[in-house]
Amino acid sequence: MCISSSISSAKLTLLTGYENAIVGAADVYEQACRTATLHELEPSAFAPDPSKKKDADDLIDMYERRMDPHHPGRPVYDEARNRPTKCPMCGVGSVRQVDHHMPKSGFPYLATVPINLLPICSDCNFAKNDRAPKRYVEQTLHPYFDDVDGERWLKSRLITQLPDGQTYEAQPHDRPANWFVNFYVDPPASWDPNLTARVAHHFEIFKLADLYEDQAADDLPGIELSIEEAFQAGGTADVRTQLEGLARSRARVHKNTWMVALYEGLASSDWFCSGGFRQVAAG
Template sequence: MIAADAYEQACRTSTLHHMHPAAFAPLPCKKHDRDALIAMYERRMGPDHPGRPVYEEARNRKTKCPMCGVGAVRQVDHHMPKSIYPYLAVVPINLLPICSDCNFEKKDRAPTCYEEQALHPYFDDVDVDRWLRARLITRSADGRAFQAKALDSPASWEIEFYVDPPSSWDVQFAERVRSHFETFKLARLYEDQVADDLPGIELSIEEAFQAGGAPDVRAHLEGLARSRARLHKNSWMVALYEALAAQDWFCDGGFRQVAAG
């Protein structure tokens, strides 16, 4: 209970980096006790074991992984790794629903400073403000980025996702969000989602263009962004649709080249 209370307090005050591993583990000379604590999690959380309802409850808290917002929850992981903090091995608020990709990227590491603390889905609400943005980049044949205009045919294009926190945020907190974004490789993950999403909305964009040209395409995309933002302000789709709506080349017909790949 002492370890669980200390952990919860650290979560509420974003001071997980101050948690000394020695305070959350048996003495080094009692390695057997440390191993037993870890084994207790693995045994008691298994199918048909007493702790399985706790495992299932944690896994079912979310359907989408709270660390990335994309992957389906398949596993439960420890926010603070049980290998370093054995006393937290079976503490419910240290058990997070997570997708397999994020579980792999997270690894067994503990934060060494404030900025390295991964966002905790039970304690950190970062969807109050907009911080996730995207931009459509068009490139010439020599790889240089340029601002494409209507009827231009860029050699390539790409969508770039990035963290753009509001000016009201504390600098350290902004860096913490960036660290989370980089640790879980969210830019690459969201770019992969774009490749699947754009072909699916090509028809609706074409219909908007035929009805009223670029202004109607822009209005259509902005409407999609507003609709998605009602559920999750920092969804990759909100950032994507806003970025496309802001790009004149895309709205003026460039969407056809983008949809074609």
């Protein structure tokens, strides 16, 4: 599609000459995605000979120019960008851009391969940059191939602090000097340790702990009234039941969203459920 029209005969000949190499590279890349072995790919197998830097630039230019609006490759770009409404890397941001899972600068043969084009929000695109994995654990999750939502791995806990910043477990009726919600990776013990490390790496690269903490801070004032009503009706137990119900409801779609983790974490806090939610809602 990218070379189907409005292209000089010389450029057409050049790019057509790389068609078999690109198709072969796409197959190798797909297999590496399926087996989580992207870290084993050699960049030299995904680019022209180093003496042909202009050819590499022309291959990259197919994405840079021939997937622009009103160009023949644009439908492929739009299909990738329009697949989800939320960024699959963070689950929060709106998709605004398309990212190369393996960077086009180091892997020019993959510059226009559709399964290397991922929908992404601008913040995650900036955070990922042009990283290519060198080890298994450095492979960020690929939304087309990696499904880690079968079991719960995203958790949260409500952290309370004394005036000197020391962390402690606040008791009912305490007024801690500060509080915040900490999100973290905690998969089942049955997980392969390498997969755990890989998910934790993804969590770190995209700064998901900070992102989810911000989301939680915005969400909590909005549920304060319903929690207060539950507390007036049945005290601590009813607040905990309501929070657990919110978590179960959210988990019906995706088990590992910040909302599921948030409500479960709050439900496990005696301080929050016994009235601390009022201090949290006050900011």
